[in-house]
Amino acid sequence: MxxxxxxxxxxxxxxxxxxxxxxxxxxxxxxxxxxxxxxxxxxxxxxxxxxxxxxxxxxxxxxxxxxxxxxxxxxxxxxxxxxxxxxxxxxxxxxxxxxxxxxxxxxxxxxxxxxxxxxxxxxxxxxxxxxxxxxxxxxxxxxxxxxxxxxxxxxxxxxxxxxxxxxxxxxxxxxxxxxxxxxxxxxxxxETVTAQASVGQIGGSYSHEFIAFTEYGEARVGFCKECGYAANAEIIPLKQILHSAEKEKPIKKVPTPGVKTIEELSNFLGIPPEKIMKAVLYITNENKPLLVLIRGDREVDENKLEAVLGTDEFRLAQDDEVRHILKTEKGFIGIFNLPPHVEVLWDNSLYGVKNLVVALNEPDYHYINVNPGRDFTYGDFVDIAEVKAGDPCPQCSKPLEVKKGLEVGHIFLLGTRYSEPxxxxxxxxxxxxxxxxxxxxxxxxxxxxxxxxDQHHDEKGIKWPLSVAPFELEILCLNMSDEAIRKTAEALYKEALEKNIEVLFDDREETAGFKFADADLIGIPYRIVVGKKVKEGRVEIQERNTGNKQDIPISNAISYVLKLIGKEK
RNA sequence: CGGGGUGUAGCUCAGGUGGUAGAGCGUCGGCUUUGGGAGCCGAAGGUCGCAGGUUCAAGUCCUGCCACCCCGACCA
CATH class of the missing domain: 3.30.930.10 (Bira Bifunctional Protein; Domain 2)
Incomplete structure (x- = not known):
């Protein structure tokens, strides 16, 4: 072309x-x-x-x-x-x-x-x-x-x-x-990983996703280099972990004026987020308040919450709802003085944590050194925490890695979800x-x-793998008005076509720099640069992926390219 | 669907306090140039997202709508 x-x-x-x-x-x-x-x-x-x-x-x-x-x-x-x-x-x-x-x-x-x-x-x-x-x-x-x-x-x-x-x-x-x-x-x-996945709306019994690693993916995968386990983070189970036997200190009410976030609270009190009880108020489909409790260093995974509740009909409470239901402000939500109609779920991460920091639904105050059994009793434990890097692999307990990725394939075992009806x-x-x-x-x-x-590019442009490149070879004629250069480029183009190489011939009336920049941008894996070295009987072969360049006699150029693209017998 | 942002030349953008629209790149013609986005001369190219309103006068002010991008809940 x-x-x-x-x-x-x-x-x-x-x-x-x-x-x-x-x-x-x-x-x-x-x-x-x-x-x-x-x-x-x-x-x-x-x-x-x-x-x-x-x-x-x-x-x-x-x-x-x-x-x-x-x-x-x-x-x-x-x-x-x-x-x-x-x-x-x-x-x-x-x-x-x-x-x-x-x-x-x-x-x-x-x-x-x-x-x-x-x-x-x-x-x-x-x-x-x-x-x-x-x-x-x-x-x-x-x-x-x-x-x-x-x-x-x-x-x-x-x-x-x-x-x-x-x-x-x-x-x-x-x-x-x-x-x-x-x-x-x-x-x-x-580059993809095969990850266990949730069956979601399509239904069925089990499912895998094929996730390509990229920053712009919308999925998070947890995987274990030790045992090969891999799954979409939203379905990786996190269990209760028993904490070391710490001494229980006396409970104490402390002023925490205007301290709203876990981070601020942690800094203000000098207590790590792992020992703060985070409380998040949700409103369920029947307009009922649901208080979710989780360790301060953890986030709620709403996909997991959906699985627990069996519905996606829930949302975070608005500021005025928090005021109305709990008589407090966001940042000061806790388990004490709860109205009886508020349902409570405990995330596994809180199990066994001692000397907790807990809000008491009263603005500008927290309790410190709150302990289970002595100061409160547990309710129902569930698994709703977002999985993070370093969490234990559910298969072998070694630390997991977590990466962002893009779902490029998904397979489902449907059963009779469609055939039956x-x-x-x-x-x-x-x-x-x-x-x-x-x-x-x-x-x-x-x-x-x-x-x-996403996986194959640099700041200048795309670097297509040979298997999917729009062309295998690009021939750059750097000076169309130079007779010798143009004729050499034309001859090489003709030869490439005869050898069934997929070739793009840059025969435009443009300057060398312009053509190089375009070549880098469109990312064809191999190129032959035809320029002033023609006088010495040579052209240059360049590889987009590695940046390698080398001079080669004109007569050998096409056979060398054939070797590179693996078409030579 | 909530929150934020942007709509002006083919592209990327500039256009205090209202006075009838500009640059760079690209395009067209000419000359020069040719190994990393060349130079000079000339030209074409606009319903300023759309619809109302205010005004002698609107890209600019007001109201409404639309489109696109980004952040959150779903999917290949």
């Missing part, structure tokens, strides 16, 4: 509205163009990358025995009503009507449609197991689209669905997908009618492109 004719337009300025590196660089390099919030056009160079990602996914899925098909974007409402998700999916579902007032949605995922399809054709255990998949644009009206391709409202996804005769066989399908996913991410040069049955070998045991498996194709940029 000649750049002078290519629909690839880079920008010298950083785009104003992009913060994440992947977002900024993909826009700046001219790979994507924003149309509206969370909706992007994929431009030719970006599309080349996306197709490579897609093909890698496709190759491995096919190898696993899964079969590709294409479902519809426009889904009839009836199917969604069968599973109840027409009502429960909420405003994230793009809904529309046709000219006859029939209701449709733009498919955000395809459990309903695939189950409908399979129930029409598969009636016997002899046709199982079965895995079908598609690569298609998905639509989700996200509350908050973010970071360009990382969270879009329209995005490319690979979704697969497995159908098995029983749980045991379904687990085998699940395991084979898990293995396939790990191979895919490895091939794509995307949709009456998707087959006849088993015992002659009995049974519901399919299903699994579903997603990979965010366009999100992977963003994750790859």
């Amino acid at each position: 000649r750049w002078s004719r290519y629909f690839l337009y880079t920008s010298k300025e950083d785009p104003a509205d992009a913060e994440a590196p992947s977002h900024r660089l993909l826009l700046k390099a001219g790979f994507i163009k924003q149309v509206s919030a969370g909706i992007y056009e994929i431009l030719p160079a970006g599309w080349r990358v996306l197709k490579k990602i897609e093909n890698t996914v496709r190759e491995e899925m096919d190898k696993s025995g899964a079969q590709e098909l294409l479902l519809t974007v426009l889904n009839p409402a009836e199917l969604w009503k069968e599973t109840g998700r027409w009502d429960t999916y909420g405003s994230e579902l793009f809904r529309l009507k046709d000219r006859n007032e029939r209701e449709y949605c733009l498919g955000p995922t395809h459990e309903e449609e695939i189950t409908d399809l399979v129930r029409k054709y598969v009636h016997s255990y002899r046709q199982l197991p079965l895995i079908l998949y598609q690569i298609q644009v998905k639509f989700r009206d996200e509350k908050r689209p973010r970071f360009g391709l990382i969270r879009g409202r329209e995005f490319l996804m690979k979704d697969a669905y497995s159908f098995d005769r029983d749980e045991e066989s379904a687990k085998m399908s699940y395991e084979s997908m898990k293995y396939t996913y790990e191979r895919i991410f490895k091939k794509l040069n995307l 949709m009456r998707a049955y087959f006849t088993d070998s015992d002659g009995k009618e049974k519901a399919f045991v299903m699994g579903c498996y997603g990979i965010g194709i366009s999100r992977i492109m963003a994750a790859l940029v």
Whole structure:
């Protein structure tokens, strides 16, 4: 491809509205163009990358025995009503009507449609197991689209669905997908960890997430280098820990005027946060107050709280609610003088802590040296603390590491969550009618492109791994008006094409510096620089990833590149 | 959906106290230049997010709306 004719337009300025590196660089390099919030056009160079990602996914899925098909974007409402998700999916579902007032949605995922399809054709255990998949644009009206391709409202996804005769066989399908996913991410040069995950809204019995490490991810993973355990932080259990037998000191009321936060209180009293009881007031769905108690150095993980309460219908109390219910101010909430209708939950972190600092629901005062048994009695203990680095691994108790990451794949063992309500049955070998045991498996194709940029870039631009690069080779002609240089570059371009190298030829009438800057930005792994060394019969080979440069005779250049990209036999 | 921010040329931005719009980059024409975002000369390019209002006069003041970005609860 000649750049002078290519629909690839880079920008010298950083785009104003992009913060994440992947977002900024993909826009700046001219790979994507924003149309509206969370909706992007994929431009030719970006599309080349996306197709490579897609093909890698496709190759491995096919190898696993899964079969590709294409479902519809426009889904009839009836199917969604069968599973109840027409009502429960909420405003994230793009809904529309046709000219006859029939209701449709733009498919955000395809459990309903695939189950409908399979129930029409598969009636016997002899046709199982079965895995079908598609690569298609998905639509989700996200509350908050973010970071360009990382969270879009329209995005490319690979979704697969497995159908098995029983749980045991379904687990085998699940395991084979898990293995396939790990191979895919490895091939794509995307560093991921396979983490146990919560099943969330989709339902089912168990689930894994594939998390790519990046600063701009929205997930937190805890993992253990010792035993290999890894899980989304929101499901890692934290147990009660017995504390050393400290001597109980006499309880004392101390003035703490205007001291509001745990940090201020800790500094004011000279007592570490580990010995302060933090109390957080929530309001539950029935407008009931719920007081959550946790150690001062800990945060409440609202995902865990949701799991404990069995609902996400709760929120933090407002300042005036705190005043009204507890007759105190934020910062002075405690367990003493509690109105009887306030429900209380104790986080495991508080268990056994002695000589605590506790507020008493009276502004500007705290008790110090408060002790369990003597000064108060425990209520119900639950696990609602956010996991931090250094917390014990639930498997081997060694300290965990915690990192931020981006969910690029998620697999679920669904069971009969969809097949049962949709009456998707087959006849088993015992002659009995049974519901399919299903699994579903997603990979965010366009999100992977963003994750790859996040993992492979520097201050100058993108450094595409060869496996997904839009081109394998870029030829830079540094001076188009110099006859000898131009002819050499043209000849090398022709030779590269003949050898089936994916090559971008920068034949634009621009200066050398301009072309180098652009080359760094768009991140093609290898380049041949054709400049004044042509007089000495040489060109320069550069590697974007390592920055390595070396001169080479013109006649050897292409065969050297072939070796680099592994196409040489 | 709450909180914060921003909308002016293709892009990045500047435009005290109201007086009819500017720069750099990019684009077009010309000359010079060519190994790390070149120089000079000339030109084109705007419903100042939208709608009202105040005023002799609004990019600027007032009201309402919209869009986009960022921070919090969901997801690939």
